[in-house]
Amino acid sequence: MASTSSAAYDAHGSSGTQPKPGYDEQQFPAFKPSFLERVGIGGFRLLNKVIPWYKLPGFIGAFNLAFLRIELRQYNLYDGYASAEAQGNSSETPLPDERYRRARHSDGKFNSLERPNMGCRGMRFGHNFPRNLTAKPTEEELWTPNPRLISDRFMARRDGRFIPATTLNMLAAAWIQFQIHDWFNHVQSEEKFNVPLPEGGEPWPHPHMELFRTKPDEIRDPSDLKCPGYNNENTAWWDGSQIYGSSEEITRKLRTKLPGGKLELDAVGTVSFLPRDKDGNPLTGFHNNWWIGLEMLHTLFAMEHNAICDALKAAYPDMTGEMLRFPSDQIFDKARLVNSALMAKIHTVEWTPAILAHPALQIGMAANWWGIVGEKLTKMLGRISKSSEIISGIPGSGAEQDGAPYSLTEEFVSVYRMHSLIPDNIAFFSATSGKHIETIPVADMTFDNAQIPLRQNLFTLPDAFYSFGINYPGAITNNNYPSFLRNLPTPDGQTRDLGTVDILRDRERGVPRYCTFRRHLRMSVPRTFEELTGGNTVLAAELREAYNGDIELVDALVGSHSEPVIPGFGFSETAFRIFILMASRRLKSDRFIAGHGEWSEGTYTKVGFRWVQDSGMKDVLGRHFPELRVLLEKSGGRNVFAPWLKLKESEKYQGVETNASA
Template sequence: MAPSAPASDSNSNNGKNSSVSNVTVTKQKPEDQHAELLPSFQPGFTDRLGIGAFKLVNKVIPWYKLPGFLGAFNLAFLRIELRQFNLHDGYASGAAQGSAASEPLTDERFLGARNSDGKFNSLQMPLMGCAGMRLGRNFPRQFTPRPSDEDLMNPNPRTISNLFMARKEGGFVPATTLNLLAAAWIQFQIHDWFNHEESAAQTLDVPLPAGGDPWVQEHMRLHRTQPDAVLDPSDVACPGYRNLNTAWWDGSQIYGSSEAVTQTLRSKLPDGKLALDERGCAAFLPRDPDGNPLTGFNSNWWIGMELLHTLFALEHNAICDKLRGAYPSWTGDQIFDKARLVNCALMAKIHTVEWTPAILAHPALQVAMSANWWGIVGEKLTKLVGRVSKTSEIISGIPGSGAEQDGAPYSLTEEFVSVYRMHSLMPDNIAFFDATSGAHKSTIPLPDLTFAHARDPLVGAEPAVSFGDALYSFGINYPGAITNNNYPNFLRGLTTPDGQTRDLGTVDILRDRERGVPRYCEFRRLLRLDVPRTFDELVGGHNPALAAALSEAYGGDIALVDALVGSHSEPVIPGFGFSETAFRVFILMASRRLKSDRFIATAWNADTYTPEGFRWVQDSGMKDVLGRHFPELAPTLARSKNVFAPWDMLAGSKTYGGVETNAPAKK
């Protein structure tokens, strides 16, 4: 089968928008408004009418207090407004995205297949979203300047980490509506989306707080983020930072962000498969001579990454077997290309309709995220008759609605990176159980399951823990809640294989400041959210001790509160796993990853994916992926509604006394 010719993609917006976004908007005083926020495009009359109508409604009733279906429509129209005002290029000139003349497509294979470098997703802007391009912004660049050295350290980021990040002894706060698989999943996806380059020559020296600090070294020295070359005078005041990964939802964490890397990960046989190390009944990721896993992105490695990278390598290979049966004369490249398309689309679907409704367990989000994929007509009708509307993403979902860039070339953004700082999700220990009986096997401190030790419990002739056991255990263990004072302390003194020792709480604060991410109040103001005027307002008026601690740490100046700290401190919408502030960036960028992508928004059909591959995506979910490769999990999964919410415990796990993610290690 020859690759299908792509439909054209557009950098305009013609008023076709979908179903995800909004938050309470209160009227700001004139001095709080930014007249400089100019729209990237002008939505159609119907969209403007919807935006205006819901703004009036939200003055009385916030979206999350509306009935679920109405709340989902509210979110859809706020997302259109966010697309108008909160998508900005990381370059001063759109010419940086290349053109068909400057970057010609010399291999027609990539008309119907993903290029691992990320090139040619858009045939008009072939460099858009590819590895090495800058991250964009959700705010105009004049509001995201490089800070002075004084501002960078004000207040001391290590002090902020000690006060508001450090998990107190025995103070693990579990997120009881989620499981540990949900925590692993988001890191697995983040490793597909973005990765900053660090400077080998320039460092940040963080002064230790006065009065003593338990830091293990004399200084806390961190590599700076490497800025891109100055291509325009505006880059001096607001540097651009390159994304070393592709920005597309293209599975680069397992396939790599370059064609050269992808070739090294493939099987030596012409079968289109990824190479795996087969050991008896199990398959493992191969290792290099230093013991590093051979996969697309292997930094920040722990057992959660081992499980998911292996799972989706197995899924890729299963898709290859399906395609080989249907097209026995195809080359290995043809099978690989289609299997990759299918596997990537399946991951995007799982994230959209399963992971997101688990972490944002609100009725409006249940409707909205399903509609993102299937439209308001729903899954059953879409599967039965196809798209009811050719172009409307609200009626028939984003896949197949046509790619749009909404006035700004596609990229992920620095603010998107900021709101996905979720180290609090990590527990201190992981309790492992038998997948068939539920019996407790061991409880292992998480530091003993990182980097070179990530797969220690899984290997050996008779492993202590099988892949099925580990996945069941992740299904019933809780992650940490995304809130203040819930960073595991091993991450606040983490020595990585490159020899650096980091406090990730300090790193998270510094990276936002260094890259010009606005502080909390400005962040909210630029999103047209209400802005707290006092520390008591920030915490919702119900936590005077936290308000007092924040005021003291930030010298009484609420404008200095960091975006991350403010987001951890604000009241959370019922059912939400993270803040309303982070959510507003999420609702904009979550759909943009789908809507900008030619292979999802435009070439969404059986010609591109093959009839077999298209059905594979449409008919599969995370339960199917897990059960396909680890059938011992199927009975438990059948009793569990959402794979990323706590699974139904087997009898042996209940007898043990449930999950003890913060208990002392037991052997």
């Protein structure tokens, strides 16, 4: 494939720079790099014409990525609104209680005190490309080629063959869906698509697939007719809303009625379970698309919240923990801050380096949190630089919006379509003896069946986490969607193919196709299908046939799955460009993480702040499951999202029908 240098921009002869956006493309002042930042961007752009960033020595590659991120901030942040008025102001939306200066509001308001609506529930998704490139598609564009045909050709596991990602474990697969539940959920319309089956396509139980459309936001500006905005039902902040809910009303319902600031859990002896409502739904902040992996992680971090509450109560006996009519519960507020920040840290310094196992990323993601001075020095001396995120990390560097109000973007949603990670079956083992217990289809552990194996004591939560630790997820590549997700009966009475859904959602919401996607990230654009696939002529021929010979029609998801992958990467560099921008933006925009005054013991308490800084995923698992602590200690410095060391009895298991790691 052609060089993926940021300098190589447009296959049709454009230069490596973008024209200055007009008012209808960018509604707020664009981020302007400093002189030194521009020098760094230009220097690495020249270097990358000869050597791409991923072939540089790790430390230099990490600096290359830091300047690439700055360049992306300059050109690839766009608000979903035509006017800044949508973000609100402090006079029209005043603080309802001084509590929220030092605590998160469940619907996401008041993270910015100047723009109180920014990032809150019900606000629009933004874009990483100008709005004129993310217009509502015509009917012909929406259905060309037929999305079910694309799913049949490029999503389905051929002959049921599972392609494992052998550098990861199933905990990594469950983790990312757990985090996605915190970040985004589009508002659904009452209108439906009727997705027709392609001629000669795979058999389907119905003549068409029904799918609720995404509901456009109200028209606020004439530009919204051509480029509609879509609202997020979740908060866009990294605030644990999947556990706590995206409204104060839901949060109150999830809390125990006893004093102490805890979340409600069902206790059966020494075992904790997520409670259920009368319809069998988990009582947690967000429970769509439920399966056992989410059951495990939602339960674990509800337990972690309660453990933080106990630690705070023990350290600060005068801190209130009672439920008041208008809750101003200090213990709960501090525990939520700590738990949310800990999840953000785990994702930054553990999950990301596991799925993007490249030396530059190992250095860069650690630097995102600790800065280049490193963890030990930061813990010892605090921030060396007050404002430099490169020297001392993003937390505490000062919250910034980089020229566009904070939101998650439609393109960010798109690159996190990772259904390939899910296997069709999971082999479960004892966490104490290592013996194989049973191999269960994932389809049998979804929705209201997710908790059944645990409730029936078929295996315990420690057994489940150990099993996830030694099982491989699927590779994020073509032809690796699990069969059950391509014929999935859902609680609303529909049957869906999530491969088709993924393709259709991107088109519906204005996500550009693959070549345009890369072009406006200033990446090289393939001129031929062979160039796209890195010389894989068989795949190139299949793409050419499916897309009628027009490479510009290739969907962003299919193109990303088809391009050669950087060594160590779990997904494409095209997706990574969005990731490197937005992953740090979620930290940098949040005043409870990046804020000079808020990222402190004064906000989190001394006990809470140290809890975040001193804990990782191994600590969380070991805190609640002592039998796992022993296993994880034996693994030494191995990443918890990489395959765990097996117990001897597990090593004997040779079940070829599962994805248990060898």
